[in-house]
Amino acid sequence: MRSDLLALASSLAARDERFALVTVVRREPPSSARVGDVAVVTEAGEYHGWVGGGCTRSTVLREAQRAIADGEPRLLSLSLDPTGERRPGVVALPMTCDSGGTVEIYVEPVLPAPRLVLFGSAPAIRVLARIGLAVGYRVEVIDPDADPADFPEAGGVRREIAPGTVPRGAHVLVATMGERDLAAIEAVLPLAPAYLGVIASPKRFAQLRDALLARGVSRAALERIAAPAGLDIGARTPEEIALSIMAQIVERRRRAAARAPQTEDSAPAGASPQEVAREAADPVCGMSVMIAGARHHAEVNGQSYYFCCAGCRTKFLADPAHYVSTGAQARRS
Numbered sequence: 465m466r467s468d469l470l471a472l473a474s475s476l477a478a479r480d481e482r483f484a485l486v487t488v489v490r491r492e493p494p495s496s497a498r499v500g501d502v503a504v505v506t507e508a509g510e511y512h513g514w515v516g517g518g519c520t521r522s523t524v525l526r527e528a529q530r531a532i533a534d535g536e537p538r539l540l541s542l543s544l545d546p547t548g549e550r551r552p553g554v555v556a557l558p559m560t561c562d563s564g565g566t567v568e569i570y571v572e573p574v575l576p577a578p579r580l581v582l583f584g585s586a587p588a589i590r591v592l593a594r595i596g597l598a599v600g601y602r603v604e605v606i607d608p609d610a611d612p613a614d615f616p617e618a619g620g621v622r623r624e625i626a627p628g629t630v631p632r633g634a635h636v637l638v639a640t641m642g643e644r645d646l647a648a649i650e651a652v653l654p655l656a657p658a659y660l661g662v663i664a665s666p667k668r669f670a671q672l673r674d675a676l677l678a679r680g681v682s683r684a685a686l687e688r689i690a691a692p693a694g695l696d697i698g699a700r701t702p703e704e705i706a707l708s709i710m711a712q713i714v715e716r717r718r719r720a721a722a723r724a725p726q727t728e729d730s731a732p733a734g735a736s737p738q739e740v741a742r743e744a745a746d747p748v749c750g751m752s753v754m755i756a757g758a759r760h761h762a763e764v765n766g767q768s769y770y771f772c773c774a775g776c777r778t779k780f781l782a783d784p785a786h787y788v789s790t791g792a793q794a795r796r797s
Contacts (some may be wrong), residue, residue: 479575495565519561538599584639591706661693
């Protein structure tokens with residue numbers, strides 16, 4: 465892997481940005497790709513590196529952004545006869561390069577660790593910080609009375625909420641035992657948390673609901689709060705309570721990921737909702753092209769067209785009317 469791509473991937477990871485590593489793992493000539501060729505694709509559609517000619521670029525870009533969206537790696541097989549390449553675990557796609565050949569590409573999404581933000585410093589919170597770290601969450605604690613020595617697992621212990629302290633899409637637990645829970649909930653709700661749980665008795669949470677409604681918080685937002693937090697497993701000790709809460713967080717996260725629709729307008733599950741870039745059909749070859757980051761495009765009579773490679777764009781511009789009418793006829797049939 466080229467040193468500049470390693471540096472780029474390291475920089476993206478340090479900034480908690482989502483991206484995909486794309487690697488050629490097999491090829492058959494005359495494909496221009498070579499085994500070991502690598503590219504980095506960002507969530508914004510930036511494409512760095514080389515895994516084949518321009519005719520494969522739009523396919524790789526589309527599949528990489530889909531992987532970033534759903535968090536699932538995939539093995540792509542691009543060939544002149546994709547039906548012959550269909551195998552379990554392989555996404556078979558057409559090779560549109562005039563040179564032909566076959567290339568297999570592994571797409572691995574690299575996503576930031578999900579965030580677990582804990583308000584409070586009760587014994588259950590201390591246990592939950594340990595469990596959260598063990599299952600891969602980046603843990604942060606917010607409490608004016610918290611002792612950092614009690615939370616060696618936490619990436620940070622803060623005294624109060626500050627801008628950027630709670631990222632959008634974080635998993636949040638409020639366990640301030642009635643002292644600062646109203647302020648914490650009100651601060652977190654606008655950030656669209658993936659999970660918001662509150663440790664409170666039914667009576668106390670009913671009071672919180674009324675206060676939040678009086679402050680203009682919608683009923684729909686309040687319905688998404690888990691209170692009392694945690695799955696009903698009969699938990700009593702701080703360790704059992706922490707376990708039930710972590711189980712509920714995992715359950716909701718995985719359920720949201722399974723429910724997320726994989727369409728051009730869908731948003732990925734995970735730490736924060738992001739838009740998946742829209743796609744357009746290449747009017748020459750019919751290949752689906754990601755609009756975001758598309759290198760080959762043209763505008764004819766006020767209409768934008770996108771192409772998988774320079775060759776398709778050249779053919780289109782030589783006779784736009786032919787390809788536009790052909791596409792319209794295909795849509796009617």
